[in-house]
Amino acid sequence: MASEKQLSREEFDLLAKLLGVDGEPAYLDELYSQVRGVYISAQNIREIDVTGAEPDMAFIPPTA
């Protein structure tokens, strides 16, 4: 859902409802700010060229 545009408050409210997240208005305001940060991180990662890179799989320790 998030793209180059900022996550709008309406979008956040809808997602929060779908995820079962609720709280006092001040709490949700702060959470919205955090989630916008999460989306910015995701956007930054989308700008990395990951062609040919397989995801690092969890639970496989690095080899020596």
Added chain:
Amino acid sequence: MDTLEICYMSAGDLSKLVKNKEVSPVEIIDAHLTRIEATEPVLNSFITLLAEESRTAARQAEKDIQAGRYKGPLHGIPVGLKDLYNTAGVRTTSGSKIFDTFVPEEDCTVAAKFQQAGAILLGKLNMHQFAYGPTGENPDYGHMHNPWNPEMVTGGSSGGSGSAAAAGQCTITTGSDTGGSIRIPAALCGIVGLKPTYGLVSRWGLTALSWSLDHPGPMTRTVEDAAITMNVIAGYDPKDVASAKVDIPDYTTALTGDVRGLRIGMPKEYFEAPLDPQVRKAVLDAVSMLESMGAVVKEVSFPMFNQSQAISSTVLMAEASAYHRDLLEKDGHQLYEPVRQRLEAGLFISAADYLRAQQARALLDQEGRRLLDDVDLLAGPTEPVTAPELLASKVMAGEQEIGVVGALTQYTRPYNINGFPAISVPCGFSDAGLPIGLQLAGKPFDELTVLRAAHAYEQATDWHTRRPPI
């Protein structure tokens, strides 16, 4: 022996006295309990103090040693475990009142190893709630306070471990490091903190934060003590699906003091990021010291460093939210609000974004390995700042005001992402008397080189002999 002298002795030195029966574990534990009584009202390092239990264990250790049943360098030595390490019969809260009465039936693997080595569990150490923060705040059991200035944070999440070791409350402590939670308090409290290679120390029986980023490890006042501790706790554990099957060396063989020919790379990107000038100077002086001792130092480039915050936060937040989903639904209202917000924010990360972050993670890993084909270690600051004020949300790093969370994890996250070993060792103090840490990171499973360089630097300086004014 003077009580304070005992409390500030390393395990390496104390163990010789214990082995030769010049000091008894009973005397050691009594000294530490006296120190804790005097300092704990200020520091708040402990969630659970095991005074009578540790005295009992000390008497047994004394008997065993007198009878010739000496177990090794940690026999009779006080150990404190971060309160997310399960301990049989001793409550394990993960820093939250939600688990105030949770008493595990079984020791985690690390606790069991300490027990087998004859170490004496002094208590369970305070921590950022559920390990989900880099400052050492805890509204349920009280915030932790930095021994060098109690108005400042210890760093987190292993904050109690940092303050307890720094203030002579405990000889050996442990932490867990997911985004820096061993190295951050180590740097801010002026002690040694080693994040081992991922998989080297068992995670079994620890409350997780992020499965693929969690690293248990030692926090001590000397590099030798970190090496001694690793000899006890490192090694394959079939109960931990991520445990590495590698040969475990004697880590104390690294303590040669010799760094001649050691190749050290300093990523230029570290010094382009926000950085306090006093920290910059201390770290550059530290690396110059290593160079004067025979190391070969050069500038390197680590471009993926600039992506590490985004990669780490995406992976960590998604995994933490998945792990704590049920807790969030059932007891979210009881969580410290910043922790609850982080957990809920992680729910918004899509599977596609999480996997993309894991792809980027693979690239960061590859870049690190390429760098470490060319040099033996990467060196830089552990932290860009000294300890911020308790509850501050922003901090000045040079000319820039930045968020405390981002600041404290700026240099630590890359080595959680790639799982490489990384140590923080004290390298100076700010004009305000706050500790500064040097971070050295090496190749996977090459803790010997990391420890060798850290020890050589430590022994050429006297930072590790300084004591906080408490």
